[in-house]
Amino acid sequence: MRKHSVKSAAIVGASLLVLAACGSNKTEGGGTTGGSCDTSKGTLTVGVVAPLSGNLSALGVGIKQSAELAVDEANKKCTVPGFKLTVSAQDDEANPAKGAQAATKLSTDPNVVGVVGTLNSSVAQTVQPILRDKKIPQVSPANTNPSLTRGNDFLTAPKRQFDNYFRVCTTDDLQGPYAANYLVEKAGKKKIAIITDGKTYGDGLAAELSKQVAKKGGTIVGTEKVGEKDTDFSGVIAKIKALAPEAVYYGGEYPVAGPLSKQMKDAGLDVPVMGGDGIFDGKYIELGGKEGDLATSVGAPTESLATAKAFVDAYKAKFGKEDYAAYGAFSYDAANAIIGGLAKTVEGGTWDESKRDAMLTNVGAYSGSGATGAVKFDQYGDSTNKVLTVYSVTSGKWKDVQTGEFTG
């Protein structure tokens, strides 16, 4: 027994020595920053608040890494002369209380110039006031709830809620109605059933859609909810099928929408499924999205946008795979808005607390061409990019069928 352990200890020791001899690797990851740029004035931080653990982490990690990409590129291009930029990503666990902690952590750091995030609207609600008190701009890549910028009466009496809050994504009150117009007028589907996942994004989108459908003379034949983690939708489908809809609108994201579409077809309900930008993802088709399914997405089609392609290529080059998920491109644009605003604020000078007001103004006035199209904010902090595109699944791929702006 003892002999044995001595022997194994000797083996372990020997292998450690071998490892020590060859493991003399000094270069590490992340060493690409800096380069030839002047970074003498120190380091500034772009914060990210997103769910980095738990079951929404795929989306959160996409947001984080895309922001890292933007910061990396800015460092290479010396966008903010004199400073090195870093990303500090904080996990909000998709939980508002944890989001508040993450935001407080960032807001107590004097070097944090702006925050990209959050994913969930409910988390945004706790993060907004904390960052506002410190005058830190927050640019969300994913919050689509209109009330975040324009208050509860966003249609009748819009009022800016937080002067530090911006978003690069579109809001439910544009995307929903635009989809409704397409479904009722272009596709001629008058009887529409709605399924949502009961979350802010899906519910909000579906609510705005149903208003517009009614306005255009269509009818909503039924509304059902599924759990965001469900995998078996046979009960919902049987229920919907009895109502004989001509199309189904799904408010939610692709992990549910793809299987739902497939199971609908299998159950003999072969009508198109339509959704928002949450289902506009290649994985939707992989998971069972069928031919003729529709999705709206913000901006003009990516093939027509050189910046979008550049983003995808750069992302792939940096991280090795295309896992930027649904909000990666938005996050990239959001980070660039903060970096752009910062470059203008600093403009060869230094950074201190007194520049926070100017920073807010400059982020608000930022205008650029990003991975999702033109990036610019209106008086409420919403994106001015109101171009929407309808895509359809055609021979296993998303293909654009209509691009335009929602005009009522």
Next chain:
Amino acid sequence: MSTVDTSSGKRSALAPLGKPFAAAGGVLGIVAALLPWVTFTLNDGNWPDKSTLQFFDAPFLVTGFRWHLLVLGILVLVAAFAPVPSKGRVVRALGWGLTIVSFVNAAYITVKGGGLGAITALDGATAFGGVVGLIAGVLTILAGYGIGIEPVGEWKFKVSTPVAYLVLLVSFGAVLYAVAAMLTTGGVGSANPYAGAIFLSFLGFAGGLLAALSGVGFVRWISVLSEQHRVFSVIVLAACALLLPFTEAGNEYWMTVAANIGIYAATAIGLNIVVGLAGLLDLGYVAFMGIGALVAANFSGAATAYFGFDLPFPVAAVIAAVVAGIFGAIVGSPTLRVRGDYLAIVTLAFGEIFTRSAQNDIGGFTNGSNAIPGIPALSLFGAEFNKSFTIGAVKLPAGVLYYVLIVLLVAATMAVFANLKFSRIGRAWIAIREDEDAARAMGIRTGKMKILAFLIGAMLAGLAGAVFAHKNGTVSYESFKFLESVTLLAAVILGGMGSIPGAVLGAALLFVLPEKLRDFEDYRLMIFGLALILIMRFRPVGLIPDAHRRAEMVERADENADEAHLEAKKA
């Protein structure tokens, strides 16, 4: 008890080596503190507390992990040669401290430096600090086994009240210092790239020290003392907690975190009544906190609240507690017929029904997935709780008033818990937990008592929820999911079921650790799951076991250990 067998086997082989190993371990620990640890400057900047040979030039400026190693090394030497009770335990604990500190630092450097070259020899430079430290740690642990693991020493001597007060005061002061140090190690902002390593290393040091103190019997003595002077201890503890904002940890971030910890700690104490005292497993407990938060939110005057008027916070909080308590009694009512494990599934079902209902805006009370945002911050005498606050010349960070409120809340729930535990009701609960049939035979009305446990536990959770609503400003169903219930349960168990300070400690650890270890966020839940398994395997009584439970769970294990020990001695 196979573990005991192997250790006794090892002991016979190691016994003569105990002291020499301890001496070698102690010396090597000190040497490791003075050796260089890194062969080159890492890309993210110097390893904390310098990493070159300059330590030999300026050994008195030793700080950080080197200082910890130095202290541990000296303590090992002292423990090995001074007459210390249960020497083996102490030495083993210090050995673990040495090992963890060395391992954390060496492993980080290895990973960040890209290979073992970083902590051995490279480009003409040598840095064997990590290796030496690890050897020192392992030697010391073995020395501990060699000396022999005896039962924890018991300090029987009595002290007069003033001395006891002084001892308690000093020890709680030390706890405050340790907590502040733990919170601030590694810095707050995103500035320090090695924050995770510094923190883990500190944790190893503090844990080793604490385990050594507990091995000597000091911790048990203190807990006996504080049990004897309960009122005094609670007051001192509360005062220490209130002093936290004046330490280094008194910044907005830690105040926010500490306030959240306090809210969960208060809830955990409530859960402790249900699980720890009455022995009823509740897997949907966070729902009661959610109910409390929703009630408070709806009476807060927020734009999307159900009621258009706002009630003063104390009134709203009482209503929140009452409503949560009513739900608690309803959920608890199947316990009249349903036993043990079946109850777990009923409570789990209730928790799921709560989140589902809240998500679907049941009755218009929850605002569905949009949550209820914009709940105004509390204010008292014109002082807004979320703004910074000045006393005389000292400017306290924002959120400090919430912290104070929550400390008071936790103190109050602790008082409630303590009084209940030692009352007729508390004894009835414990009796039910131990043996329901026997309890009934003794004339305890078990049904009524079980529902009462649910009711009181839920009320405490509801109260905590009311504070939660105002503290966070948003109430969303997403804050009250199943995993939160599991985390609360884990807090109770980690701290020690039925133990008052245990629940607070458990909650604090489970909420501080993820904050401190944000580097590992992707693995957070996995580590959490693993930790649950390991705690149940190796320390099911928790970190601060309740005296009564200790009697029933540890003594049995100790008896076995004692027997094995005796046998070993005979042989």
Next chain:
Amino acid sequence: MSVLLQQLANGVIQGALIALIALGYTMVYGIIQLINFAHGEVFMVASYGGLATFTLLPDDLKKSPAVALPLMFVGGIAVAVLVAVIMERFAYRPLRNAPRLAPLITALGVSVFLQEAVRVFYPNAKSNLPYPKVFPEGNLTIGSVNISWTGILLVVLSVGLAVILQTYINRSRMGRAMRATAQDPDTAKLMGVNPDRVIVLTFIIGAVLAGVAGIMFGGYLNNINIDMGFQNGIFAFTAAVLGGVGSIRGAVIGAFIIGLIKTVAGQYMPGGTQYDYVWIFVVLILVLVFRPQGLFGEPERVRA
């Protein structure tokens, strides 16, 4: 009417799936009185194991379902059995004489751990993964009711395996040992039964059934995610409790009841599919209150 029939068919298929998982719960509980919360994760892990097996197959084998499908079953079941045995050996066995809450909390820990381990280490498991199309495609259509062939296969497998299991436990020597251990472990030991072996075997049988369920789940629904174990695990445990813990027949019938309640209540009860599983739990609570031992369980014995 056709809607009701369709929903009943859906309910039966869901019930069949739940039954396969519930059998594992009920057997483990019957023998060591442990709610093995992690059993749902065994089912999930099996599903990923089957998917991994398929991914590792050479391309030409992927195209022939007759080869790929059995291999997936083998792979998935092997992973499930491995996980279950390790779990029993290292997490539960050391706690066999511990207070009752301890193994239950360990089970929660194992459940969280397995779920997270798959999420972190299985490639792309952070979101749903599509399942390969190696199952019989198409539907059996009766009137306006569609039933997929995979669903029918699932029901056949589920009922068939339950019958085999029942026979095994009633007739075989090992089955007798299991029943003996369930009734009184100490006496069983005196009679020459090795309780460790019996318990491991119980876990293995549970894992095999969960493995079959995991593969069939992927085939029937064409997508899997890491949450599937927890959700279906809760249903399965509810089914086991409903039927009377320890009873094979009870677990299967309980599972079908739950599947049917879920689909029918989703169709006809107020709140629809949003509240479908509220009704499951309402039925569960009612059953427990009026018949605490479950529909087919024996009245609870007082245990030491």
